[in-house]
Amino acid sequence: MLEVGRLSVSYGKHRAVEDVSLCVAKNEIVVILGANGGGKTSLLRAIAGLQPALGGASVRLSGRALAGAPAHHIVEAGLALVPEGRGIFGELTVHENLMLGAYARRARGAEAANRRRVLDLFPRLAERIKQQARTMSGGEQQMVAIGRALMSAPDFLLLDEPSLGLSPLLCSALFAALARIRDAGIGILLVEQNARRSLAIADRGYLMENARIVGEGSADSLRHDPAVQRAYLGVGGGRDH
């Protein structure tokens, strides 16, 4: 279980994340929906240890307290982030990116098995294994980013807008891959603009607006919530309230 409690982030006087609490279980995809600039990226970065959270926040991974720990400890504890913009090592090859994914000590033992799983999930990467990552298409780079995160043998995977810039076809492949990752026992926390597709594979969801969580529910109930439909699913239009 990944539990986040009372997490706030601020940049100077601007409060980007305000008192957010949420949880993700293993075998579960949880999506955070919300408008751009709503604090979703800051929230994920703070959970992953890239961005300091304000005092009083708690991040617990299977009961282990991680708030304030440096990013590399958090990866060792079993949480991997696929950041906005992918964050792959563009100058390095696909092989090197995956090898570095298994840099964490927790990942070394099962490296070969994890590599097989990643290449099985994204056969395209096997074909391009010696290619420099920055010369690949956006969809392939996203596969490298997710593959690299999976190489660290995470219990929980955080993804920030993974479908950004992908064609509809690649999007479908991506979300199918996420469902397979979940079925392998990994908990997924997903930030997405594409509410329709992400609710289709998610188990639960949170709504985030102006730095706060303003609603939550099962994916099913969110899909049928008129307010969610208006705001995120483009149903009914925004003019007639």
Add this chain to the structure above:
Amino acid sequence: MLIEAALSGLILGGMYALVAMGLSLQYGVARIMNLSYGELLVAASFSAWALFTGAAVNPLAGLLAVVPAAFAASWLVYRLLLAPLVRRARTRDALEVDTILATFGLAFVVQGVMLGFFGGAYYSYGYLAVPVKILGATVAVNRLIALGVAVAIGLALYFGLTRTRAGTAVRAVAVDPESARLVAIDVRATAGFAFALGGALVAAGGVLVSMFLTFNANLGVLFTMKALIVVIMGGVGNLLGALIAGLLLGLTETFVATWVDPGLTLAATYSLFLLVLLARPQGLFGGSGR
């Protein structure tokens, strides 16, 4: 004559390349522009001299003592002097200014200590200064050994950085420090390691150079400048570029000294540097951007 000059140029260039690779590691990975770099080279030369004349330890055996000592000393400098600057720097530019000032000061301290011990006189010692004939050219054995050791160290570094996980992690920090944190790399520890490794390389260069060049306590700045020129010419962070640029510089200097005028070597160095900067500001092998 031509072969003799080319051989001398290659040997000198090999030294430049080795020394520049270390600076490239310190700047490219640890993001420290180390202006006390050449001082460590001279300190290593003096150490090799002291070991040879005082304890009859030959410089090749001396490498085994001097290089690890330089690694440890550089690591300490990073942890005690530079890590606090890294921690407080808000931007990369701010860090650059801070580290340039700090290492500039350190250069004077190290230089002052060496002047105190050795004065301003030139030092040298004779180890295997035996001439041999290669392709009709006469070279001293110690120079050939120096080149051989430099090549071996350069190859070991290249394969270490490209073929091992730890080396790939070092390159990952150079490419993208934030993403490196996301794959559980301890960026600060890796930067300290790269800085120390750079120090070990320049110390190796100092020991090798002392086998066939005279040196004094004021020579550090010259080596810092040359290493800087080679790194910039080769493209910042590019080890292969540093190798080619180092060889190019060594050959140019030797050819100018042989056929034009030994007094013009520095002028030749800077002319070549300017030429490269005008034609390819990103360096011979630098990518686009910085």
